[in-house]
Structures are given as C-alpha cells and as structure tokens.
Amino acid sequence: MKRIGVDVGGTFTDVMYWDEEGAIAVHKVPSTPHDPSLATVDGVRQLADQVGITLGELDQFLHGTTVATNIVLEHNGSDVGLITTEGFRDILHIARKKRPFNYSSYQDLPWQKWQLVRRRNRRVVPERVDAAGTVLVPLDEDAVREQVRVLRDNGVQAIAVCFLHSYRNPAHEQAVRRIIEQEYPGVFISLSSDVAPQYREYERFSTTALNAFVGPKVSGYLHNLSGTTREAGVRGDVALMTSAGGLITTRGAIANPVLLLTSGVVAGLLGGCAIGKASGQPSVITLDVGGTSADIGVAPDGKLRMKHLLDTRIGDYHAMVPMAEVDTIGAGGGSIAFIDEGGMFRVGPRSAGANPGPACYARGGTEPTSTDAMVAMGWLRADSFLSGAMSIQSELAVKAIDEHLAAKLGTTVEHAAIGVFQILAHAMTEAISLHSVRKGYDPRDFYLVAEGGAGPLFAWHIAEQLGIPGVIVPHHPGIASAMGLLATDIRAEIPATVWTSSADPDTDRIAAEFDRLTAQAVEYLGADGLAPEDIVIERSLDCRYIGQGYELRVPAPDGEIDTDWVARAAEAFHTVHERTYLQRFDDKPVHLVNVRVTAIGKVGHVPLAEIDTGGTDASEAVKASTEAVFWTRDNQSQVFATTVYDRALLKAGNELAGPAIIEQFDSTTIIGPGQHATIDKVGHIIIETATTREGDQR
Numbered sequence: 286m287k288r289i290g291v292d293v294g295g296t297f298t299d300v301m302y303w304d305e306e307g308a309i310a311v312h313k314v315p316s317t318p319h320d321p322s323l324a325t326v327d328g329v330r331q332l333a334d335q336v337g338i339t340l341g342e343l344d345q346f347l348h349g350t351t352v353a354t355n356i357v358l359e360h361n362g363s364d365v366g367l368i369t370t371e372g373f374r375d376i377l378h379i380a381r382k383k384r385p386f387n388y389s390s391y392q393d394l395p396w397q398k399w400q401l402v403r404r405r406n407r408r409v410v411p412e413r414v415d416a417a418g419t420v421l422v423p424l425d426e427d428a429v430r431e432q433v434r435v436l437r438d439n440g441v442q443a444i445a446v447c448f449l450h451s452y453r454n455p456a457h458e459q460a461v462r463r464i465i466e467q468e469y470p471g472v473f474i475s476l477s478s479d480v481a482p483q484y485r486e487y488e489r490f491s492t493t494a495l496n497a498f499v500g501p502k503v504s505g506y507l508h509n510l511s512g513t514t515r516e517a518g519v520r521g522d523v524a525l526m527t528s529a530g531g532l533i534t535t536r537g538a539i540a541n542p543v544l545l546l547t548s549g550v551v552a553g554l555l556g557g558c559a560i561g562k563a564s565g566q567p568s569v570i571t572l573d574v575g576g577t578s579a580d581i582g583v584a585p586d587g588k589l590r591m592k593h594l595l596d597t598r599i600g601d602y603h604a605m606v607p608m609a610e611v612d613t614i615g616a617g618g619g620s621i622a623f624i625d626e627g628g629m630f631r632v633g634p635r636s637a638g639a640n641p642g643p644a645c646y647a648r649g650g651t652e653p654t655s656t657d658a659m660v661a662m663g664w665l666r667a668d669s670f671l672s673g674a675m676s677i678q679s680e681l682a683v684k685a686i687d688e689h690l691a692a693k694l695g696t697t698v699e700h701a702a703i704g705v706f707q708i709l710a711h712a713m714t715e716a717i718s719l720h721s722v723r724k725g726y727d728p729r730d731f732y733l734v735a736e737g738g739a740g741p742l743f744a745w746h747i748a749e750q751l752g753i754p755g756v757i758v759p760h761h762p763g764i765a766s767a768m769g770l771l772a773t774d775i776r777a778e779i780p781a782t783v784w785t786s787s788a789d790p791d792t793d794r795i796a797a798e799f800d801r802l803t804a805q806a807v808e809y810l811g812a813d814g815l816a817p818e819d820i821v822i823e824r825s826l827d828c829r830y831i832g833q834g835y836e837l838r839v840p841a842p843d844g845e846i847d848t849d850w851v852a853r854a855a856e857a858f859h860t861v862h863e864r865t866y867l868q869r870f871d872d873k874p875v876h877l878v879n880v881r882v883t884a885i886g887k888v889g890h891v892p893l894a895e896i897d898t899g900g901t902d903a904s905e906a907v908k909a910s911t912e913a914v915f916w917t918r919d920n921q922s923q924v925f926a927t928t929v930y931d932r933a934l935l936k937a938g939n940e941l942a943g944p945a946i947i948e949q950f951d952s953t954t955i956i957g958p959g960q961h962a963t964i965d966k967v968g969h970i971i972i973e974t975a976t977t978r979e980g981d982q983r
Contacts, residue, residue: 287338287521288345289329290770292552293321293352294575300328301767302336307894310336311761313951321352322510326517340518345888347770349526351549352506353499353542358600360399362498363473366406366436366444368429368461369490373449374407376490395601401494406441408432410461416484418453429461433468443473443497447490452482452782473500480541481605483879484782488594488605495604496543503542507535522814524775526552529607530589531776531885534813543606546599549766550611554582554589556769557734560759562587563893564969566732569757570717572747573765574739576619577636579713582611583720583731590724594835607778612720616712618656618739619643622686622705624693632708644685645677653689657682658705659742661698663913664955666929669948699914699922710743714750721751725864728753736765741954745943745972749957754977758970760893763951775886777809780879786831787855788874796846798880799824806884815886827879828858830870836878837861851877893967899936903964906934908948915944915958925958939964943972 292299293316302310312332317324325348333340356362367377378397386392410429413422436444444465451458455478465474475497481489511523524532528547538545550573557571567587573580583590589609597608615634619642622632632655637643641650645660645667659665660682667679683698691701721728728751735744735758744756759765781798785791803822810820824841839861842853855875863869899905913927925944932949940963941947943956947970956962959975 286344287342288347288771289332289343290347290349290552290767291325291329292349292549292764292766292770293325294549298324298328299764299767300332301761301764301771302332303768303771304336307892308336309760309894311764311767311951313763320509321350322506322513325510326513329514329519330517340514341520343519343521345521346514346519346523347526347532348510348523349548349552349766349770350506350545353503353545354547354549354599356499356502357495357546357602362401363442363501364406364440365402365494365497366408366439366441367402367490367494368408368410368432368436368444368446370413370449371409371411374409375404376447376487377402377407377494378404380487380491396491399601401491401498401602402445406436406439408435412448412457414448414450414454414457416450416453418450420454420456424457424460426460426464429464430468433465437469437472441472442501443475444469445475445477445490445493445497447477447493449486450484451476451478452484452489455479455482473497473504475500480543482782483605483780484784485594485605488603491603492543492605495546495599495602496541499542499546503545504539507539511535526555526770526773527607527776528609529591529776529778530555530609530773531778532770532773532888533775533777536813537777537809543604546604546606547608547611550580550613551589551609552766552769553580553736554584554609554611554769555773556759556765556767557582557736558584558587558589559768559772559890560734560757560765560969561732563967564732564757564965564971566755566757568731569734570721570728570731570753571734571736571765572713572717572740572744573736574713574743575617575737576739577615577617577638578613579616579716579737579740580611580613581713581716581720582609583717583724583726585726585731591838593837610720612716614712614716616709618654618742620655620709621652622654622658622690622708623652624690630690630694630704630708632705633712643677643682645679645682647676647678647681651685651689653682653685653705655705655709655739657685658702661686661702661914662706663911663927664742664946665953666911666946666948669908669929697922703914703916703920703922706743706746710746710750713743714747717747717751725867732757734759734765735954736762738763738952741947741952741970745955745957745960745974748972748974749976752976754974756970756972756974758947758952758954758972760968761951762954772890774888775810775813775815776883777806778881778883779806779809780827780881782879783877785877786874787851787877790848790851790877792846792848792851795851795877795880799841799846799882802880802882803884806882810884810886813886819887821885821887823883823885825881825883826854826858826877827881828854829876829878830862830873831876833876836876837865838881841880895937895966896964896968897936898966899938901938901940903930903935903939903941906930906932906936906939911946913944913946935964935968935970937964937966937968
C-alpha cells in the first residue's frame with residue numbers, strides 16, 4: 286500500500302511517503318495560506334516524482350489541517366442562523382454565566398463579543414420534549430417554515446438546529462431538516478442530535494453552532510481539495526485527521542467539520558506514539574517545537590488521553606467533541622527574548638516568525654530569539670543551517686543578544702544566551718509537568734520524543750530536568766506530524782446519554798444503547814468501504830460520583846451487561862478517579878452519564894524500514910569539531926570541545942558521547958555533556974540522560 290500524509294502548517298507544508306516495504310521519503314514546500322490545497326497538491330506531486338511513482342498509484346491520501354482552527358480563532362466563519370425551542374433564544378448568549386476573570390470589571394465575554402450567531406438570526410418555534418424524550422408540545426411546522434424563510438432572506442449560509450433534550454428524541458430536529466431542505470436548498474445544516482447527541486444544554490448548543498460556523502468554509506475547502514487532487518491524478522481514498530486522533534473521510538468531515546478543530550496538533554502526538562513503539566518505548570511524552578509554539582502530549586502505553594469536558598474548547602468556545610489531550614504554549618525557535626519594563630528577563634510568547642525571523646537570518650530582524658541564542662552558543666553553525674541551504678550570520682545573533690540582553694543585565698553574551706534557552710526550556714518543562722505529574726503520571730516512566738525543527742535542540746535538557754530516562758529523536762523530526770497521519774486508523778465515535786446509577790442501574794437501557802451505537806458506527810464505517818470484519822469496536826463510559834458536576838471517561842468492561850458488569854464499571858471509575866484526584870469513595874454510588882462506542886477501521890500499518898548496521902564507532906559520520914557553550918551544574922557557562930556529526934551517515938549501532946551536535950536538513954540534535962546516545966535499528970537517535978547513567982534517583 287502506497288500512502289502519503291500531508292500536514293499543512295503556517296509556514297511549510299510537510300509531505301511524507303510510506304510504502305508497503307516501510308520505505309520513507311519526505312518533502313517540504315512553502316504553504317499557501319490563501320488556498321492550502323495548492324501547496325498540498327504541489328508537495329504531493331513533487332514527492333511522487335521524487336520516489337518515482339504516479340499520483341494514480343497512491344492508495345491513500347491523508348491530511349492534517351488547521352483550516353477549521355483558523356476560522357474559529359480568527360472569528361471569520363459563516364453567517365449562521367439558529368432555530369431553537371421557544372423561550373430559549375439566548376442560551377448561546379447567556380452561556381454558563383462564568384466570566385473568564387472573576388474579579389475584573391473590564392473584560393470581554395468572548396462568546397458575546399464574537400457571537401457565533403447574531404441575535405436577529407436566533408429564531409424560536411413552538412415545540413417541547415422533556416428529559417425522558419416524551420413530546421410535551423408538538424413541533425409547529427408552519428412556524429418552522431416561516432423562520433427558515435426569515436433566515437433565508439437574512440442571507441445566512443448555515444443553519445444550526447438545537448432543541449431541548451433532542452439527544453433523547455431527535456424527531457423534531459429531523460423534521461426541521463426536511464423543511465430546511467425544501468425551503469432553503471443548499472444551505473449548510475447542523476443538527477445537535479447529529480453533532481453532539483448528549484446532555485448539557487449550553488455545550489450542545491455551542492458545539493452545533495460551531496459546526497455551522499465553520500461548515501461552509503471547511504466543506505468548500507474539502508470539495509476544492511478533492512477536486513484538485515482528482516485533477517492531479519490521485520485516485521486513492523482521501524481522509525483527514527480528527528481532534529480525537531483518528532481519520533475521517535471527506536464525507537464525514539464535510540458533514541461534521543467541528544471534528545477537525547484540533548486536527549493539526551494531534552498528528553504530532555500520534556507520530557510520537559508510532560516512533561516510540563518502533564524504538565520499543567510505547568509510553569512517550571511528545572515535544573513538537575516549531576518556530577512559534579510547542580505542542581506537548583502524553584501517551585501512556587501509546588494510548589491517547591481524551592480531554593476532560595471542561596477543557597474541550599477551541600479559542601473562546603466550548604466544543605463538546607472528543608479531543609486528544611495536547612497542550613500548546615507560545616515557545617519556539619522564533620520566540621523573542623527581552624527585558625520588560627520591570628527589569629524582568631522574559632522570552633516569548635511573541636515570535637519573530639519567518640519574516641523577518643531571528644536576527645541571524647539577516648532579513649531585518651534585530652531582536653534576539655531563541656534561535657539566535659543557540660547560534661551564539663555554537664549549537665547552530667553558520668555554514669550548516671538547513672544543510673547549508675540557508676545562510677545565517679552569527680555576528681548578528683551575538684549583536685542582538687549583546688545589545689538587548691547582556692548589556693542591560695550586566696552579563697556576558699554567553700550567559701545571556703544560556704538564560705534565553707533555559708527560560709524557554711523551563712516553560713516547556715512546566716507544561717510537560719502539568720500534563721504528567723499533575724495528572725498522576727511519573728515522567729520517569731516515559732521517553733521524550735523530540736519533534737519539529739527545534740524539538741531536538743531542547744529535549745536533551747528537558748529530559749534531565751524531569752528525570753526522563755531517555756530521548757528519542759526520529760529520523761525526520763521536522764515531519765513527525767505527517768508520520769502521525771500515516772500511523773493511525775479510521776475512527777468514528779458516537780455517544781449517547783443514559784443517565785443511570787450503580788445503586789439502581791438500568792442495565793436494559795445501557796445494553797440497548799450500546800447495541801444501537803455499535804450498529805450505527807459499523808454502518809457509518811461501512812459506508813466508507815470498510816467490511817465489518819475490519820472494524821474493531823471499543824466501548825467506554827462517562828462516569829462521576831453523584832453530586833459531582835463533570836465526568837471522567839473510563840473503559841467499559843467486557844461481558845454481558847448486568848449488575849455485575851455495573852459493579853465492575855464502578856470499580857474502573859474508582860480507579861481512574863483515584864489516579865486523577867488521589868481520592869476514591871468506594872461506598873458512594875457511581876452515576877453512569879454517557880455511553881460511547883468507538884468504531885476503528887484498521888488500516889494496515891507498515892513497520893519502519895531498518896537502516897544499515899555499523900559498529901559502535903561513529904567516526905565515519907564526523908563532520909567537524911567545534912566549540913560550543915554549555916553550563917556546569919552550578920549554572921556557570923563553560924566552553925566544551927564538541928563533535929559534529931552528519932545524521933545521514935550514522936548507522937544502527939553507532940554510539941555517541943556528549944556533548945555532540947548532529948546535523949540534518951530539517952533539524953539539529955544536541956547531546957548534552959555527560960549524556961550518551963545510540964542509533965537504533967530504524968535510525969532513531971536514543972539519548973540516555975546523564976541522570977539515568979548516574980542511576981535513577983527515585
């Protein structure tokens with residue numbers, strides 16, 4: 286099977302090819318923000334030429350995109366209309382009445398300042414269903430037709446339909462869809478019973494409105510992408526990464542584009558999982574550092590963690606859809622270092638970006654960045670940046686650090702450069718701690734996967750700070766996200782609210798909902814050409830103690846659903862609650878709120894190809910010897926004689942002692958003083974930290 290993964294970033298579009306023999310080829314092209322499909326097709330075409338195949342030979346075309354994300358963050362979605370239950374016009378405006386800053390007199394309420402649906406386009410109709418799904422007030426279809434015509438005359442491009450308790454009885458919403466199709470053909474329709482069929486009134490409304498807000502533009506982009514790829518000769522299946530870390534076909538993405546809201550960052554975590562598995566380390570923490578930001582994820586045993594409902598938001602809006610837990614902070618290679626008005630030494634989140642970029646780029650930038658700091662310390666060499674494809678001027682980096690930092694702090698350029706690096710690395714360390722230690726996971730049980738152009742420059746130090754035993758630097762750190770696209774499966778997750786208690790469980794209802802959702806999920810993937818025998822079903826539950834406000838997700842037990850099954854489900858919840866909050870209450874009943882079925886259409890995954898084997902001696906890969914600045918344990922700068930290696934010449938079994946610099950086209954890797962590295966059979970660099978070499982200090 287020949288597959289291509291495309292990850293579209295703000296500056297570059299990364300393309301990766303992977304065939305049935307495990308052979309890999311990579312390529313980068315400049316992104317085209319006005320129409321991302323142009324760079325996508327251009328990159329795919331160039332890479333296909335590079336590996337000697339036609340586009341018609343591709344079996345799968347996989348894509349990670351930030352189109353939906355950018356629409357929400359930039360507040361430039363479509364004009365949306367809302368049809369809802371009479372008396373509930375302002376749910377989207379009122380929200381949860383929780384202000385972003387509790388004690389500030391001057392603050393924007395973002396869901397009111399940047400409304401998903403303007404009030405004049407929020408229309409109500411007579412209808413009412415209770416929490417059990419019983420119809421109390423029949424739907425007034427004449428009123429629906431009247432309100433649809435009003436929205437049509439107002440020129441809305443999408444219509445969201447949200448009725449109270451439609452997750453229990455969607456009949457009224459489905460009737461409204463039929464009327465909209467008659468009165469306003471071609472308009473984008475978003476039903477809450479399709480998008481978010483579970484309880485929680487405001488979050489369900491917000492998610493459905495978000496789906497409508499991004500729908501027309503995302504569906505337009507995907508139609509354009511499909512047409513462009515077909516014209517270019519691609520005949521294979523096109524699939525996209527979802528926020529939950531699975532693939533979805535263009536058919537599913539066009540219907541529910543809200544599933545793509547964090548598509549861009551999840552692929553890097555999946556790539557890290559595949560990289561860790563290939564190196565025999567399934568439990569990984571991923572650190573994907575680009576020019577502006579760093580994405581951080583934690584995957585115990587290679588499994589993605591889903592965000593808590595409180596955290597499933599994009600920008601200023603709640604989105605009640607499955608999202609893998611990935612955190613993004615403003616720390617990257619272009620982060621600007623400065624002394625603030627109070628005399629504090631700060632780095633980021635402001636970034637120099639690609640233009641003008643760091644001072645060393647000689648494109649007009651004068652403020653020092655973390656890249657300039659690494660140039661000043663000798664980690665990035667002027668004649669080897671991007672394998673010599675781009676010239677940098679180290680004297681400009683030194684000048685920027687001296688004028689803006691060292692002179693103001695009364696210290697040396699070297700010490701100021703170390704400070705820039707350590708401040709930025711500390712921000713990443715804290716973010717990793719937040720998602721590991723504070724979530725009940727010990728970083729010493731994980732390996733750190735360094736991704737992105739700058740990840741391998743920071744990972745060696747962060748691993749030491751957290752006691753992580755080792756770092757894995759993949760063969761192509763800069764395109765790990767594209768690899769993540771090629772290392773996942775097609776997934777569809779469907780929830781339903783059951784609302785029962787372990788003290789008096791409605792086992793018949795739980796079983797009926799699981800059966801219904803399973804049939805629905807299999808049918809959904811079957812429409813994409815997957816046979817039932819190729820589909821794996823996973824079941825889970827959203828549970829809480831009675832009286833709590835939010836749930837935790839737990840895997841559902843196997844076996845027949847009876848009172849014993851409920852007891853085992855409750856025990857699973859007690860365990861997850863204890864790991865998360867360090868408390869469990871075995872004598873308290875457990876509230877089973879939602880059931881979930883995830884259908885996984887397995888895609889054949891090819892193992893990475895092994896590289897040539899050599900001995901422990903890596904001298905054939907030595908490019909040069911240089912002097913680089915590091916620091917002692919008491920944080921004093923010190924110049925070390927440092928060996929520079931060519932990544933392309935390293936072989937499996939080679940061993941390297943730090944300090945060392947490993948250069949390649951898309952990244953530079955640092956091995957710190959006292960550290961040791963080996964090259965594994967698939968070409969990954971495995972860095973053993975000095976702390977580990979001295980013995981685990983548990």
